[in-house]
Amino acid sequence: MGVLTTSSGKAITVNGASAVSGATIASGSTIETPDGVGATIRLGELGSICLAEKTKLTLEFDQSGKLVKVNLTEGCIILQTPKDVAGTINGAQGIIGQIAATNGGSMDVCLRPGAAPSINQGHALNAGAGASALDCGAAGAAAIPTGLNPAVAALFIGGGAAGLFFLFRGTNPSPSGT
Numbered sequence: 426m427g428v429l430t431t432s433s434g435k436a437i438t439v440n441g442a443s444a445v446s447g448a449t450i451a452s453g454s455t456i457e458t459p460d461g462v463g464a465t466i467r468l469g470e471l472g473s474i475c476l477a478e479k480t481k482l483t484l485e486f487d488q489s490g491k492l493v494k495v496n497l498t499e500g501c502i503i504l505q506t507p508k509d510v511a512g513t514i515n516g517a518q519g520i521i522g523q524i525a526a527t528n529g530g531s532m533d534v535c536l537r538p539g540a541a542p543s544i545n546q547g548h549a550l551n552a553g554a555g556a557s558a559l560d561c562g563a564a565g566a567a568a569i570p571t572g573l574n575p576a577v578a579a580l581f582i583g584g585g586a587a588g589l590f591f592l593f594r595g596t597n598p599s600p601s602g603t
Contacts, residue, residue: 427466430556435462465556475561477501477552501535501549503561
């Protein structure tokens with residue numbers, strides 16, 4: 426079972442009924458967030474899913490099979506799974522994206538009517554997915570490609586450290602005893 430948290434304790438719809446923070450979410454549930462309300466569903470050892478406002482989906486999860494499957498109708502989500510748990514996000518046309526069980530990870534996906542799916546572009550994070558910014562902010566940011574090669578990033582970090590060394594070397598503002 427999953428546990429629901431909603432932004433500001435406002436209600437969302439689960440299987441056609443109103444649900445608020447603390448509600449239990451069963452596998453196979455159809456979930457819909459209204460305008461202005463985000464939500465987070467914590468799935469225990471299987472990870473979590475953060476929903477932005479105006480999102481519709483069906484959520485399936487299998488504790489023994491270590492699988493989380495999201496059938497996204499519309500809206501934006503961030504799915505996060507730990508190592509050894511696979512994740513799949515499907516749309517009307519089929520698989521939008523997958524998270525391999527070998528590594529786990531996170532996936533930021535938006536599906537808007539008439540548009541191609543946005544995958545790991547940060548759109549779900551920007552749409553406010555989750556009950557709060559703390560719920561999926563880090564996971565969403567991790568899903569955004571930085572565009573920097575790791576070697577280039579290391580050069581920037583190393584160069585910055587060297588620059589700080591040269592900037593502050595040999596400057597001692599205390600008076601000398603000699």
